[in-house]
Amino acid sequence: MLNKLKEIINSIRPKNTIKALSECSKVTPKEYWLRFFGTFILVFIGATLLYVNIIFALFIALLVTLVSNNIILIYRNKKLYQQHIQSQLNLYLNLMAQLLSTDKNLLQSLKSVVISLDSPIREDLELLIFEFEHSGNPNKALDDFSKKYSHDMYLKMFHDQLKLYYREGGNAKILNEIVEEHSNYMIAVDQYTRRKGYYRQYIYFFSMFILFVPAIFLFTQRDMYNLFSLSVFGHITNSIIICAILRTIVETEKDYLNDTLIDFN
Numbered sequence: 001m002l003n004k005l006k007e008i009i010n011s012i013r014p015k016n017t018i019k020a021l022s023e024c025s026k027v028t029p030k031e032y033w034l035r036f037f038g039t040f041i042l043v044f045i046g047a048t049l050l051y052v053n054i055i056f057a058l059f060i061a062l063l064v065t066l067v068s069n070n071i072i073l074i075y076r077n078k079k080l081y082q083q084h085i086q087s088q089l090n091l092y093l094n095l096m097a098q099l100l101s102t103d104k105n106l107l108q109s110l111k112s113v114v115i116s117l118d119s120p121i122r123e124d125l126e127l128l129i130f131e132f133e134h135s136g137n138p139n140k141a142l143d144d145f146s147k148k149y150s151h152d153m154y155l156k157m158f159h160d161q162l163k164l165y166y167r168e169g170g171n172a173k174i175l176n177e178i179v180e181e182h183s184n185y186m187i188a189v190d191q192y193t194r195r196k197g198y199y200r201q202y203i204y205f206f207s208m209f210i211l212f213v214p215a216i217f218l219f220t221q222r223d224m225y226n227l228f229s230l231s232v233f234g235h236i237t238n239s240i241i242i243c244a245i246l247r248t249i250v251e252t253e254k255d256y257l258n259d260t261l262i263d264f265n
Helices: 002-011 014-024 031-051 054-100 106-114 121-134 139-148 154-169 174-211 215-222 220-232 232-257
Strands: none
Touching: 002 215, 014 054, 014 154, 031 054, 031 215, 054 106, 054 121, 054 154, 054 174, 054 232, 106 121, 121 139, 139 154, 154 174, 174 215, 215 220, 220 232
């Protein structure tokens, strides 16, 4: 129980969020805090209008801001980073297969491909080339590259073939077949993500609808609604509803991040 509470506290600490974002996006601390306070002010204004009590509105604004600008923001940026990595790996595999099909040697092909890639795959490939040139053998460098992106089994298969290609000449046709399978897998993942994206939109639409239901009562039954909102029971009920919605959104974003169709482990 204590470990779970500690995990939750660490997940909503801005310091940890900024560190995590620096690893997977270009969000600066300044941009983070501007977003944080912007979200807080907007939610506070809305919560004050809906829930009447300023203290309760402050609590809701802080809760929503911490969750949306820490847990949810990290999930979204990880998803974008994940998509960027996969597209760069796919480009790397395609270019390598094409160049090796023209009978270029392995080192020349790597040097030709590296200039077409973006960070962080570019830096990883530069390190691979450096180790290859200094050791005279690409095996360890290729294995290290594969381990870093171990979620992509096609990359490991491709690198195993590159080691064979370097040692015995290899078969460019097999490389092309692996690339084709990888591209088909990427298409399937994209279609899977799009379907989950529609579900995610419905969750957000329904959540916003639930959150703004009080506005209907605010304008139609103001006196009764004010009595409810200012009561202890009203605070507890509204808190439970908001926490449930935030929990649902967090789980939705977590599921959206996971686009694994085949577990290779």
